[in-house]
Amino acid sequence: MDVRRRTFAMGVGAVTATAGLDALGASSGDEEGLRVRFLGSGSACWEKEPRTSKIFRRYSSVLIDGTFLIDYTWMAADMLPEGCHPTTIVYTHSHGDHYDPRAAVKLGVKHVYLQRGWLLEDAKRDFEKAVETIPTLPDGRTSALPEIHPLDVCVPFALGGYEILPLPGNHWTGKPHEQALIYKVTKRCRDGAVRLLYATDTSGLMSTVFFHGCRKDAPLTAVIMESTGNPVQKFGGMNISHSTASTVNDIFTTYLKPGKGRYMPNPGQPVYLTHIGYYEWGQKTFDEQLPPGLQLAHDGLDVLFRPSQLLA
Numbered sequence: 482m483d484v485r486r487r488t489f490a491m492g493v494g495a496v497t498a499t500a501g502l503d504a505l506g507a508s509s510g511d512e513e514g515l516r517v518r519f520l521g522s523g524s525a526c527w528e529k530e531p532r533t534s535k536i537f538r539r540y541s542s543v544l545i546d547g548t549f550l551i552d553y554t555w556m557a558a559d560m561l562p563e564g565c566h567p568t569t570i571v572y573t574h575s576h577g578d579h580y581d582p583r584a585a586v587k588l589g590v591k592h593v594y595l596q597r598g599w600l601l602e603d604a605k606r607d608f609e610k611a612v613e614t615i616p617t618l619p620d621g622r623t624s625a626l627p628e629i630h631p632l633d634v635c636v637p638f639a640l641g642g643y644e645i646l647p648l649p650g651n652h653w654t655g656k657p658h659e660q661a662l663i664y665k666v667t668k669r670c671r672d673g674a675v676r677l678l679y680a681t682d683t684s685g686l687m688s689t690v691f692f693h694g695c696r697k698d699a700p701l702t703a704v705i706m707e708s709t710g711n712p713v714q715k716f717g718g719m720n721i722s723h724s725t726a727s728t729v730n731d732i733f734t735t736y737l738k739p740g741k742g743r744y745m746p747n748p749g750q751p752v753y754l755t756h757i758g759y760y761e762w763g764q765k766t767f768d769e770q771l772p773p774g775l776q777l778a779h780d781g782l783d784v785l786f787r788p789s790q791l792l793a
């Protein structure tokens with residue numbers, strides 16, 4: 482596995498990129514494939530929607546194999562499986578629908594990973610404040626500051642049995658030093674590897690993603706893609722106010738369709754759409770409207786991605 486071990490020293494204590502291994506254990510769980518639970522599948526616009534609404538979606542967040550989280554907010558807490566207490570969060574960026582230090586501290590998280598550019602100016606301070614305001618955890622333990630691990634674009638790191646490659650998202654966060662990230666998560670399984678692209682928030686995919694993240698010698702086998710402004714191309718235009726609006730159809734048909742060598746999913750495995758903008762449609766309407774090959778995620782959806790048969 483091409484994992485470069487690096488030592489970080491950013492004023493938050495020198496740590497290795499493999500920290501978090503203790504929390505995850507040496508194994509990554511299921512040898513059959515990579516399991517994703519969508520804790521939330523909505524974008525930032527759902528906060529005001531009543532939870533009782535049939536169309537309600539929590540902020541986007543996923544739990545990987547029950548072991549670590551990509552993004553996590555207060556909205557998603559009730560979607561964690563019972564007895565599941567992940568201690569590692571990998572953040573895509575600093576927007577409040579992805580990053581919520583109070584929720585992380587409340588969960589008792591020990592390791593957080595985020596892009597280097599906003600670590601010292603914001604994240605460190607945010608977590609210190611969260612620990613101050615939540616001195617005691619719900620189970621009576623004293624809260625503690627997690628280790629904060631800075632990430633660089635295109636520099637992979639190991640997390641337990643996973644290799645995670647941070648890639649640039651096309652998304653403005655409002656912080657001059659921050660680069661929003663999307664992730665390629667690689668897991669070796671009994672019958673090959675699963676290589677999942679988790680891409681939210683990003684308007685399309687930058688060339689770095691194709692030429693480095695989806696190399697033909699290590700193609701993607703699974704994709705979860707945001708579709709904030711435009712889940713079905715014919716139904717709308719860009720949601721410019723969010724500065725993030727992937728035309729997923731374009732991406733799917735132009736770059737990611739099987740046979741191009743950069744994306745090799747199992748036959749019938751869809752691209753899952755998440756980070757949905759506000760629509761007055763329920764899940765059923767989306768399911769009826771989306772073209773074959775695309776499937777809208779919903780809160781609580783569990784998906785097992787198996788290694789690609791095409792690469793066996």
Ligand SMILES: [Zn+2]
Pocket residue numbers: 524525576578579682756
């Ligand atoms: Zn977002």
Ligand SMILES: [Zn+2]
Pocket residue numbers: 574576652682725
């Ligand atoms: Zn965002």
